[in-house]
Ligand SMILES: Nc1ncnc2c1ncn2[C@@H]1O[C@H](COP(=O)(O)OP(=O)(O)OP(=O)(O)O)[C@@H](O)[C@H]1O
């Protein structure tokens with residue numbers, strides 16, 4: 001009998017907007033019972049600290065290297081995760097004993113798959129000590145050791161959720177539009193294909209913040225008042241990232257921000273929403289079959305300008321577009337749930353990644369266990 005465990009997943013994604021916390025009861029295989037979710041936003045000050053962490057990490061070549069300032073930020077990040085866990089347990093009336101394991105992503109500060117280097121800050125043993133709960137962390141490293149891109153890892157969870165669509169003989173594609181976008185297709189034959197698909201919200205967030213001080217375009221309202229600047233869109237969409245047969249995973253800094261003066265605020269936001277949508281469609285062209293249905297997760301689904309662009313493009317190719325909620329899921333909780341699912345798989349030594357998801361040479365497990 002497979003063991004069903006209660007796990008909490010913790011995700012601090014490339015948008016650096018906060019910590020997502022989600023509870024799952026699962027056997028790490030086909031049994032999945034979704035529990036509550038809590039988003040704990042970062043304040044402007046800590047977002048600034050995380051941006052500083054990206055700068056400090058840029059010249060690093062050893063993933064365990066921690067210059068003093070980076071180590072300070074790592075400890076603060078870990079402490080904030082411990083506080084988020086306490087808030088989550090209190091909010092939903094849970095005790096520490098009710099939770100078997102935490103799946104801890106940490107914060108990616110550098111991702112250079114071509115050099116076999118991926119660095120996530122976040123101290124697993126410290127989180128275990130502070131919360132009194134076992135922690136599985138550092139889940140990307142082993143994939144890279146075995147020739148994988150180290151990302152995306154959510155596909156194993158998407159595949160487990162796809163069951164009800166597969167039964168209908170459909171090919172379904174989960175799209176996550178976070179800071180970076182990534183997709184997971186489960187073919188009508190069950191074949192799994194996944195990769196990063198392009199810049200998600202990061203370019204929009206950077207542009208809107210630069211011009212207005214707001215950290216994103218709420219509801220896509222700013223972009224909704226603008227027009228696509230074709231020359232700018234082309235500049236991004238002609239990137240070598242969208243050519244060639246090998247899909248590579250992305251670092252937050254791989255696409256340069258739009259420069260001040262290149263467009264009005266509204267046209268810039270609209271053009272970048274168009275780029276985010278078109279990137280997914282361009283990348284999906286590398287899938288073995290055109291998806292019957294796209295299920296859109298991540299904060300980008302709340303940008304209606306981006307969603308309108310994406311739906312128009314996808315529908316033109318015969319695909320149907322659903323938000324995660326329309327498909328019966330929670331689009332904010334998906335990645336945190338995935339980290340809970342992966343932590344349980346890690347405890348059982350099950351693969352986290354597959355040749356079709358990260359390009360790893362063979363299915364491999366991963367993650368490091370820290371006990372309190
Ligand atoms: N109401 C909203 N309207 C428009 N955009 C929104 C809204 N809420 C969130 N977003 C966008 O979604 C982003 C956060 O998305 P999400 O939390 O999925 O990203 P992430 O998990 O940090 O990134 P990744 O998946 O790349 O790791 C925000 O930075 C913002 O751009």
Ligand SMILES: CC(=O)N[C@H]1[C@@H]2OC[C@@H](O2)[C@@H](O)[C@@H]1O[C@H](C)C(=O)O
Nearest residue numbers: 014108111151152153154180182335
């Ligand atoms: C290196 C890294 O942190 N990559 C993230 C990032 O954010 C989205 C995309 O790029 C994806 O590849 C990955 O995160 C998700 C959670 C994943 O691994 O599936």
